[in-house]
Amino acid sequence: MTHDHHHHDHDHPHGSDLTAVEARVRALESLLVEKGYVQPAALDALVEMYETKVGPHLGARVVARAWTDPAYRDRLLKDATPTIAELGIGGRGGEHMVVVENTPEVHNMVVCTLCSCYPWPVLGLPPIWYKAPAYRARAVIDPRGVLSDFGVGLPETTRITVWDSTAETRFMVLPMRPAGTEGFSEEALAALVTRDAMIGTGLPLSPGAEIRP
Amino acid sequence: MNGAQDLGGAHGFGPVRPEPNEPVFHAEWEKRVFAMALAIGFTGAWNLDGSRAARESLPPAQYLASSYYDIWLEALEAQILANGLATREEMATGRAAEPPRPLARVLTADILEPRFRAGFPSDRDPEGPARFAIGETVVAKVMNPVGHTRLPRYVRGRRGVVEAIHGAFVFPDTNAYKQGENPAWLYTVAFAASELWGPEADPAGRITIAAFEPYFDPA
Numbered sequence: 001m002t003h004d005h006h007h008h009d010h011d012h013p014h015g016s017d018l019t020a021v022e023a024r025v026r027a028l029e030s031l032l033v034e035k036g037y038v039q040p041a042a043l044d045a046l047v048e049m050y051e052t053k054v055g056p057h058l059g060a061r062v063v064a065r066a067w068t069d070p071a072y073r074d075r076l077l078k079d080a081t082p083t084i085a086e087l088g089i090g091g092r093g094g095e096h097m098v099v100v101e102n103t104p105e106v107h108n109m110v111v112c113t114l115c116s117c118y119p120w121p122v123l124g125l126p127p128i129w130y131k132a133p134a135y136r137a138r139a140v141i142d143p144r145g146v147l148s149d150f151g152v153g154l155p156e157t158t159r160i161t162v163w164d165s166t167a168e169t170r171f172m173v174l175p176m177r178p179a180g181t182e183g184f185s186e187e188a189l190a191a192l193v194t195r196d197a198m199i200g201t202g203l204p205l206s207p208g209a210e211i212r213p
Numbered sequence: 214m215n216g217a218q219d220l221g222g223a224h225g226f227g228p229v230r231p232e233p234n235e236p237v238f239h240a241e242w243e244k245r246v247f248a249m250a251l252a253i254g255f256t257g258a259w260n261l262d263g264s265r266a267a268r269e270s271l272p273p274a275q276y277l278a279s280s281y282y283d284i285w286l287e288a289l290e291a292q293i294l295a296n297g298l299a300t301r302e303e304m305a306t307g308r309a310a311e312p313p314r315p316l317a318r319v320l321t322a323d324i325l326e327p328r329f330r331a332g333f334p335s336d337r338d339p340e341g342p343a344r345f346a347i348g349e350t351v352v353a354k355v356m357n358p359v360g361h362t363r364l365p366r367y368v369r370g371r372r373g374v375v376e377a378i379h380g381a382f383v384f385p386d387t388n389a390y391k392q393g394e395n396p397a398w399l400y401t402v403a404f405a406a407s408e409l410w411g412p413e414a415d416p417a418g419r420i421t422i423a424a425f426e427p428y429f430d431p432a
Contacts (some may be wrong), residue, residue, distance in 0.1 A: 025242040025286065027307030031299055032249060035313035037256060041322040043248035049325065050247070051237045096331040098401075113221035113365050115265055118279070120329065121332075121410065125247075127235050131281045132231070137223035140420050141410055149229040159417040165223065166363045167399055167423035168335045169379055196231075 020113055051123050058089045059122035060193035061097075063204075065184040067177040073119065077101055084122065093120030094170050100163060102175040104199070107154055108165045109146070109200030110171040111139035119172050125154035125197055130199065140164060150201045163200075173200040180207045214359055215264075217273035221367040231410035238274070243282040250289050256316040256330075258296050266361035267292050337396035339381035343426070344398065348377045350432035351402060353424070361389040364428040371408050372432055376421065377401035384425055398426040403428075 018026065032038045062084055066073040075083040080097035084090055090097075097119060100108040112118065113136045118126040129135050139146050143160045147153070154160070163171045175197040181189060184207070197200025220226075238244045254264060267288035269276070276284060294298050296314075303310050320328075345351055353368045363385050381396035388394050406418030 021283070021286070022240075025245050027248060028286075028290065028304055030307040030429055031303050031309060032253065032293075034309045035299065036315065036319065037258075037298060037316060038249055039319060039321055042252055042320045042325055045322040045325045046320075047238075048245040048250055049329070051244075055237075080277075084430065085391065091330040091332045093332075095334040096336065096382075098377075113367075113386055114218055114363060115268065125237055127232065128239075129229050129231050132226075132229075133220050133223070133277060134226035134228060136220040136231070137226050141222040141414075143418065144415065150231065155318070159419070160415065160419060161403075161419045164365065164422045166365060166418060167379075167385075167425070168382060169401075169423045174244040177286040201229075201231075209278045 002138075028130075039201070050120075054120060055124035056122070056193075056195035057190070057205065058124075059119070059195075060088055060190040061186070062089065062122060062172070063174055063193045063198065064190035066099075066174055067181075067189055068186055071100075072150035073174070088122055091121045093118065094122060096169045097122070097172065098163075099167050099172050099174050100161070102176050104176070105157075105159060105204045106172045107158050107160050107200065108163060108171075109139060109143050109160060110165060110173060112165040113137070113140055114164075114166060117168075117170065122172050123198060127195070128178060147201065150196060152201065152203060172198050174198075174202050177203050178206050214269060214361060215274035215357055215366060216269040217271070218269035219366050221365045240282075244287065246282045246286045250285050252320040253289070253293075255320040256318055258298060258314075258316055259292050260381070260388055260391070261333075262361060262385040263292065263391070264288060265385070266389040267295075269361070313377060335383040336380045337383060337394060338399065340396055343378055344428065345375050345378075345429065345431070347375050347378060351375060351400075351429040352432050353402070354430060355429055356428075358372075358386065360386065362386050362428075364424055365422065366420060367409055368402075368404060368424075371404055373402040373408070373422075374406040375400050376403045379423070382425070384427070386425075386427075399423060400426065400429075402429070 033040055066076050074104050076099050080099040084097055102108055116126055116131040140162050165171060178192055192205040194202050197204045268284050271287055290304055298314050299388040350372055352372050353364060355370045379399040382399040384395040401421050402424055403419050403421045406414035406420060409420060
């Protein structure tokens, strides 16, 4: 997509190959740029930032550190935002982080029933299912059913706590460290931490498994 | 508002369908809508609560039938109109017919990373002591404001227990309409699943919300 508004020329209309929404978005961007409200380079940088730089690989580093450093884990559960910042991670959408720990007794799951609040600095932008009605509606009333949609079955004795992100506090789940990972490096551990494990709709991978969301 | 966005506990939406290897965006136009919404939000023409209010103000049938970034686009255009940044005709043509409105700041590529890395905290100095204590039982108010609120319907009138006190935060119900930040104490309040959903709910299940002091009465 070109971002040069000077090409907005009635002799060269934007073309019939654009869908209605594409034409509408292009017109809006041309207008906002011409008005000086937004800069195309900043828009490009925003997209690049959230497509390539900010994502669940950052949250996975936090989890791996917590698995290998008990003092870090303790700080993380007590005061998450500065503890995450120790790894150089933080920012918009994660100004007020809360990390909740899974145990054999308690499983945590995060939702935003009202919109799409999600801890951007550690997980990136949310997947479609997180923003869609099915998850937002059902997570709070039938979390075990939602987990089964993800292929996750928990013991009946495991209690489930669902965290509805209704304010600017943002939640990340600290999953349980998989068995068979004794002596693993932080990097090797981080590779086992999936995005869904940090939302609470999944579990970390077992050693040797392929990477999944 | 009791709009289509308040989805907690609704039935009939079917299973959750995760998309394998999902891309961050599904179309080029989604990228531009996302970036425009963030960039113009940065100017201070409105605030995040106002954006949420605009999105949830879509007619329920439209809201539920729209994709996520369709909703963002609708709300973005509505906010541009409501705040006098452009006219409907200008948005239709994509060309400015009137001079721009002055804005407090513009997002540039060079300040993006440091500015977003620093974040935009919404905690504020409290205006008084917290009314509720950790461990205290509270009742979510029965309230049905026509404007923006962050108290979901499924907890209204229900009893919960204060589990954490986060400090004072910008109050969305007024901030959305530029009627003041009115910092309010923010709590984690935990509800038993059976309190919200009845005796058939998971007996050990719990649901927590992060919610503001004005939403609660003492039990």
